[in-house]
Amino acid sequence: MYTSLIQALGIINCTIVKRHGNNNFELLYGTNDWAYALLPHARDDTHFTIDDHSPYLQDFLIDAEHFWQIGNDGQIQSGIWSEKTASSLLRLEAIAAVTKGECFLVINNLEQQYARQQKTLQSARELLITNDKMLAEQEYLQERLETILRQADNLTALQAPLNKVIEHAEFGIIIADADMQIVQQNPRALALFELSEQQAPPSPLSITMRLFNEQCPSVERILSTHSEWRGELFWHMSEYVNKWLDLSLQAVVDAQGALVNWIFILNDVTRLKYLQQRNEQLGMYDIVTDLPNRHLLLQNTESAVSDQHPFYFLYLDIKWFKRVNDRYGHAVGDTLLIELVERIQPLLGDENLLARMGGDEFAILLHDTTSAKECDAFCQRLIQTVEQPFYTPDKQQLRVGLNIGVAHYPSDATDCEQLVRFADMAVYSAKRQLDSHAAFYSKSLKDITMKRIAMEEALRKAIKAREFELFLQPIIDMRSGGIVKAEALIRWRDKSNKLISPDEFIPIAELCGLIIPIGHWVIEQAGNMLKLLHSYNDQLTLSVNLSPKQLNDEHLLDAFTATINKTGIDASKVELEITEGVLIDNFERVERHIRQLRKLGIRISIDDFGTGYSSLRYLQRLSVDTVKIDRSFVHDLSDNENDKAIVLAVIAIAKSLGLEVIAEGVETKAQRHFLMDNACFIAQGYLFGRPVPVDDFCQLLSCE
Known part of the structure; x- marks a missing residue:
């Protein structure tokens, strides 16, 4: 009955198990000896668990479980790994699949394909394909290392199966701290450079960094901005021995955005380079696109x-x-x-x-x-x-x-x-x-780049020193003139007491990932602030902006849950503003996060409404409470018929969907009258009040 699924996945020598729950599986297809060696509990039990017999499989199941819980049809792959059993060395690939609501784990035995590739190793093209396949194992391990190191206080937090995999990996792994001092390296890293633990310097890291500095033009930018890098380094080892090394470099930052580790993954690709040199066509052209590769491009640029x-x-x-x-x-x-x-x-x-x-x-x-x-x-x-x-x-x-x-x-x-x-x-x-x-x-671009690097470093220090403040802007019910909501807006007050505009530092924080720790600080402060505001008006709602990268933060829900539990605030009085463009960028992930946040009781608002695309389609599928008319449409209400038409359309859409509508950027009485005449009664803007520190906002509440 599962033949069609097997054909759809394009595999033959495989094992398929069905997931019934967390670590609860049923064997559907595949009774080969290698399958029972990998899944020993499947031999005797109809329903079985998968233990830590295979470190690679156990590690892949972490991502698989997350994927299965989302429940969308599709599949994710582990990449190829080597598995040693009592009788053989297997080349395996795992696939986590969801089809029509059912969850499956497929383990594909690629031994025959691998054997064929080994027999045709003389062909440079075949070697390139094999090399790409084997690198999938390396990329998977690197992503797992980065995730664990980012969350760990020290290397003892590495998962035991992952630590075992590092030690026995067929490629070199070096983990360095922020000061480029080695904290862990595996035996393969030493073997690549023909070194031993007992030898004095140079170390694998010092040799790698010397080659990197000599051969990578953008090394300064990569290290200063904590960027990823992947490329090849040439090592003139001795008069008669040269090596080509494939280097993958990855920075790891903690929850506050501070650099904590560098991950180096090294492969000896000398044989591959030798075969490429014997076949100029393959050596100078990309295997996927048939375009000239980096080496041929640089030759042409030099020419x-x-x-x-x-x-x-x-x-x-x-x-x-x-x-x-x-x-x-x-x-x-x-x-x-x-x-x-x-x-x-x-x-x-x-x-x-x-x-x-x-x-x-x-x-x-x-x-x-x-x-x-x-x-x-x-x-x-x-x-x-x-x-x-x-x-x-x-x-x-x-x-x-x-x-x-x-x-x-x-x-x-x-x-x-x-x-x-x-x-x-x-x-x-x-x-x-x-x-x-x-x-x-341009020279100005270079100056901007250096300024951005300086700003990023200052931001990191500001996060540690907690130099940020939240200002509040009132949101008014124009019928009564009373404050019904407040929007929290971040400000950065540096050591010289100068206020730095969010327009200046938020884009940089977004670019370098610092928006995540800043966002966690905002959530914590917003909870404390709402508790204070409710001592003046317990019906007030506090609105907080979420950036696109925050909606990709897997710890976002934990941050809100912790703040709500710590402060005891009513979650229904918290409203999160997301921009319309975020919906288009990654709707499925946004929908999942919104669903989780809604379960806490938090309200959702779509900011800058009318500036994005396909808004109505997304609104129909999402559970939101409020739309905010973008200030650009409100600004020219008095003399621009197109803007009037857009504002009226937004009001009509919101009313038809049962949503609250708020107008942003109201600055004149004429704008206020137009909005009220067309049943938009909630607004914010300079006509009613600018963003002010929390103490000044409390004064406004006490005067009501």
């Missing part, structure tokens, strides 16, 4: 610099591509990249070169464009092309965006290394924008 003809170097970063890979798998991600290349190629002339730098990054050498204006127009055409929807084989719509960093030879740089580094700096600046964006390198 273009030598010719001394002006050209533009474009660094392309695909927005939200990792989300596609995480949700739909790498096969769908690879298909998307292939289609993306097919779309971009027609925009290029014969003189220009498109290359894949690696992962979700591409580059273009643009020779036939003579001015910045022409280059910008070309960038906009690229963005429009990439933003058109993609579709999975089962017709699900995917959307990605495009950030572009642009540097010009010779205006910006006169050598290849600087040109690439400046384009990388420009694309990093473009990533600050929520939407797709093209940024051109």
Whole structure:
């Protein structure tokens, strides 16, 4: 009866079990010896549990359980791992699947495929495919390490199965602290550099950092911004021995956004590089897209610099591509990249070169464009092309965006290394924008980047010193003139007593992840503040803004639960404001979080309503209480007929769905009269009061 499921998953030599509850499984298919070796309890019991016999499988089940509880149809994969049994060495891959509300665990035995790949190792293309498959194991372990280290006070908190996997991993693992001092390394890390525990320096970490500093142009930015990096390093070990090392570098920050660890994962890819050199076609071209790879691109860039003809170097970063890979798998991600290349190629002339730098990054050498204006127009055409929807084989719509960093030879740089580094700096600046964006390198951009780095460091210190304050802006019932709600708005008062606008520091906090600890502080303070406000008016509702990244924070619900329990406040008097654009970006995750928050009794408001897309469709599916008319529509109510029509439409939609409607940015009596005449009675804006410190707001309440 499960044959169709097996065919749909595209596997034959597999074991399928059905999940009936937490660690409660039933064997449906697969009675091979290897299956019983992996799941010994399945041999005798109809319903069985999965113990810690396999560290990799046990670790994957943590993510699988989370996925099953969400309940959406689809699947997630573990990546390939090696499993030693009494009789053989297995190559396995696990899949957690949900279909029509039922949950399954599929374990796929890839031994035959792996054996075939080993027999054809002389082929460089086959070796590349094998290498990509095996790297999935490495990526999975790295993600698990990052999650655990971020939440741990020390390395003793590492899960026991994971610690065992680290020790026996076939690739080098080094965990360093914030000062780049080794706190843990596995035997493979020493073996890669032909060192032993008893040897004096140099250590694997010191050698790696020396190579990294010498060979990575953007090392300074990567370390200062705690960015991820993946690439290859060349080690001239001795007169007769050279090695190529594949390095994956990942920063780990704690709940307050402070750097706590670096994770280094190293693979010896010397044999792969040797085979690539014997096959120039494969050695210089990307295996997925058939585009020139990083090495061939840099050769062409060096050649273009030598010719001394002006050209533009474009660094392309695909927005939200990792989300596609995480949700739909790498096969769908690879298909998307292939289609993306097919779309971009027609925009290029014969003189220009498109290359894949690696992962979700591409580059273009643009020779036939003579001015910045022409280059910008070309960038906009690229963005429009990439933003058109993609579709999975089962017709699900995917959307990605495009950030572009642009540097010009010779205006910006006169050598290849600087040109690439400046384009990388420009694309990093473009990533600050929520939407797709093209940024051109300039001295001012460099100054902005350095200012941003300084601001980020100051923010980290401000979080530790608790230099933030919450101001309150009254929300009025215009019929009575009474305060019915207050919106909490964050301010940063630095050590010199200067107030820094949230417009200045919130985007940087969003970009570097510090918005999460700041958001937790806001939740805690809002609870204490609401308790104080209720001593003046116990019917008052406090509104708190949630950023897009906070809605991706798995600890958001815990933060609100802890605050409600600690302060004893009425959760129904807390209202969370989310922007309309967040719904479009990741509706399923937002819906799940909103459902959980609603169970606590918390109210939900859609902020900036009318500025997003497909709003009515989302409102019909979500359980929300309030919509807020964006201030941009209220501002021109007196003389703009289009804005009047939009405001009337929003009021009508809200009323038809039984939602409360609030108008933002009310500054004139004419705006107030128009809103009241059209049954919008709740409003906020400078006409009624500016954001003020909590003591001043309490004075307003005491005067009512």
